[in-house]
Amino acid sequence: MELTSRHISDKAFGLLAGFSAIVLVLVLGVILVPMILEGTGAVIFRGTVEFRAMQLNEFGHGDASKVQAEIAEVRPLRERLYDIIDTFKRGVDIDALQERAGQIHRQFGAELRYKDTPRERYTSLRSISRRIRDKLRAAFAGTDKEQMAQQIDSVLQYRGDARFEGTIATGYFELAAEFQESLQHIDLRRRRRYKEGLDEVEQIIRELFGPRPDGPPPALAMYRYGATRWDQAQKSLQRLLWTEKWVQLEQSRPLQKTLIERKKEFMGTQLEPLFGFVEENLAQMLRPKWTFYWRYFVDDSTPGHYFGGVGPEILGTIVLTVLSMVFVIPLGVISSAFLVEFASDNFVIRIIRMCINTLAGVPSIVFGLFGLAFFILFLIPAFGGPSKPCILAGAMTLAVLTLPVMIRASEEAIRTVPRAYKEGSLALGASRFWTFVAVTLPAALPGILTGVILSLSRVAGETAPILFTAGIAVGPLPKSVFDTTRTLSYGSWDMAVGDRLSAMVPHNQYGMVVTLVFLVLCLNGLAIVLRSRVFRKLKGQ
């Protein structure tokens, strides 16, 4: 009996231990796989004609003639879309009509001033124009069809007036005539609600297809183009066809989300066919095509990372890490050389080793504080430099952070060089210095290189030390080592929490993190491969 229970416990323990290893691998998968899947969406996706237009106009990539041809192809379909909206809008969009009336009044006044009209005539024309404008506005916003018709008629009486001929004021009469016509069709009671619904619909159409081709281009780059990715377009289409409403199903319980077909809101109006039209013709209006956006790693991005790539971030990471390597490699190799060649196990050496281990354990944010207090506020100004966050301070902070890694790896590399090498060189009469430089160091070089690569990958991934010493989220490319820079790590953090626009572009969020993880993993993989080769080579001795 005893034997079997021991047997069972033994097997169970073996399984448990194996289980823990499986848990490790699973955890790795759970963390990495969703990120990688989403992140590759930043580089490989179905791009629409809007994407190609954006690439052409904002970054100058792509074949201009082909893109123009595509835009010309999709235009007729989109025109039909805008026609449907416009006919509906005429009777409904009170605010636009009122604004147009106000605009005509302002422009008329400007025209009169430009023509240097004499004072009296100017005042009288302006007051008539004001009266017309007010009447039109009242008509547009009215609720009684008869009254509105009267007001329109009184405006149209001025049509024949010679003083307004050939001026901007004729716009009043066009407006009035159009409105008179649409007055037949509109349902006054539902106008307000239609207007609100129309606003939403128009916003989604703008998201899908960009601004109207005939209007002025928007100021910000992100609004100049429609949906650049097919998955974005699909999401917008869903929002177009279905509205979200939160309804109370039971008392004192949270509301539940329900979806209502938007078409039903506009049943019987001129806008109803829009929804079916968009749904059927979306692919033709956007022309999605599988795109491999390798320039993601090179392009700059529009503010907020809405469009574009992570080129400056990659450059910033490279500059920062390489500069910190410049500081840390000499320090690390020389320190490990001393520790291997000259050190005996006395008190001083133990203190040094303890300090190296302490350095390895200091939290990264405290390194940031140290970098701020020491490098930025003390050391750089002492040499006459500017006392502000800069790449130099960040690189030096990161160098101190990664010094223990470098020392440990170099020490290991130098120690594993077989003694025979060193003894042979010494036997031939070389001094200790030359033995080290000409024999030991080259033999330890692969191991030291492994250490360099591990340090590089550690430094590339650090965020906390550069939070207040070198990193910024938005800014120009650095022109010297006294500027701040964007980096992949800081940018990833900023996109995850700080940026208003990044939630709208999850593929860019993940893209940046995945670029960073990919970079770090490549470096680590390289180190692992190098180390196994060195291991094999030295074992073969």
Next chain:
Amino acid sequence: MMQQTADFGRPLLLSASQDLRGFLGLHLGRALLFVITCTSVLAVFCIFLFVGLEAVPFLAKFSLVEFFTGTGWYPEAEDPEFGALALIAGSVYVTLVAMLFAVPVGVLAAVFLSDIVSLRIRTIVKPAIEILAAIPSVAYGFFAVLVLAPWLQRKLGFATGTNALNASLVLSVMALPTIISVAEDSISAVGRDLREGSYSLGATRFETICRVVIPAAHSGIIAAIVLGMMRAIGETMVVWMASGNASQIPSPWWDLSQSVRTMTATIAGDMGETARGSDHYRALFALGLLLLVFIFLLNAGSEYFLARAKKALGKS
């Protein structure tokens, strides 16, 4: 030149007077290398000095007792309160819970790697652990906020997804590689003779591991745990994004679903918008100094246990 007698009592080196250049070269060079190596000591010293310099005015002005026992952290209020107890408790709480998850898994995995599995599988699993160690903390933070937090809310019905449990889980994953590698090193270093003696007495593998190997390596394992704790307590980005940042001590103390705030997250979060030289700024440096002291003590502890482990191995 005088003929030297064959004296093998001392090394055959030319004395200083005979080869001044060589002598100077060796000893000056050695001194130079020594000085360069001392940069690491200098660095540690400077860290303590400069962080302390910025922190000391604050500590002189406000009472230490209030700093360590007050629970209200209102640095920008009209009468500011700098009570760091909730922050310290948050750091410690999250670290301990992370260790609760990480230590069993880590030690078991270390045992698995050193004793149970063949060399071939080991060379596959070890890189997996190194990859886990190499992933930047921002990526872990991403995972914690965008994937783990909603999952905790949906599946476990927590009121808020960014809480102590979230931060602890991710921290345990981050501390695992450290624990596994150090524990595995010390378990492997336990000599074959101990194991073989146990097997020859008829013990099963389970009994050998539990009753012989792990006790023999216990100092090393404790050192591994302490190193893991150092990693967890010093982590910033993940806890800042995932712990919710409510400076409170959870009210039933075992309620992991409540938000907590750690010292590291406070420093990182508040520093950006604080005016230089203000009390708030100095208070953050004081927190940094406190962290340094914690780390120093933990490090000393791990060194002690590692030294004991080496001694124990030397004996057996």
Next chain:
Amino acid sequence: MTRMVFCRLAIVALTAASTFAAPSQTMHVEGSTTVGPIADGFAEVFQRMYRNVTITVNKSGSGTGAAALLDGRCDIATMSRPMKEKEYKDAIGKGVFPFGHVVAMDGACVVVHPSNPVRALSSSQVRDIYLGKITNWKQLGGPDIKIIPVSRDSSSGTYETFNSFVMKKEKMASNVEYVSTNPQAFARVKTTRGAIGYVGFGFVQSGVRAVELDGITPTTETILSGRYPVSRPLFMYTNGYPELGSIAHKFITFHLTEKGQEVIEDKGFVPLTKY
């Protein structure tokens, strides 16, 4: 060999970074994280209109922006609150004459998860929530869910506005979760059923619902007129009034143009003009 490659890469990278043509004029804007996006938008438009000007925008907090203006480290300081008495005094002492320009209006809108049936709260109720006196939505007529109050951290201008108007400067309870930015606050409320938070007007998008505060809904009208209790002006401070026609002058009057209004609306604030 590999080290040589590394060296070469470094040199190439550093030279590449430094050969970008230095434009003839630079302007530095520093300050609030709330107003920062407006400055970003203006800067983006300016880069297109005036190609030989570089404008850098740094968002580190209203207080830091004021300090930078006093030290002469920036040309324009963006702040989401007026300068404090101490800041004015220090400025005069250093020979700097801060001149504030209101460029837009903002409101700290109280938002809840869309599934929350509570649609209106009074400011005293909100204060009690943040003081920890009300802890469950059922005490306010809602479902039986614990309230998770979310706040911006204490160095943010939005926090200060909320603190002075709603909290009446009382200290918040310890169970309040702190986030450091508007998007984070938005994300917390959007994903947490029982959450209540306050965000800038531009963040009241689908995903959260704004509640009426003291019976007033936050809209462009109520914020612009100040009827909404937690509305505040957003400032840009310069050292004296900038020289007419200079880039700084164009920058701080850009909000009066149609394009400027468009940028402000796009960024989610309430413009002062009505084109």
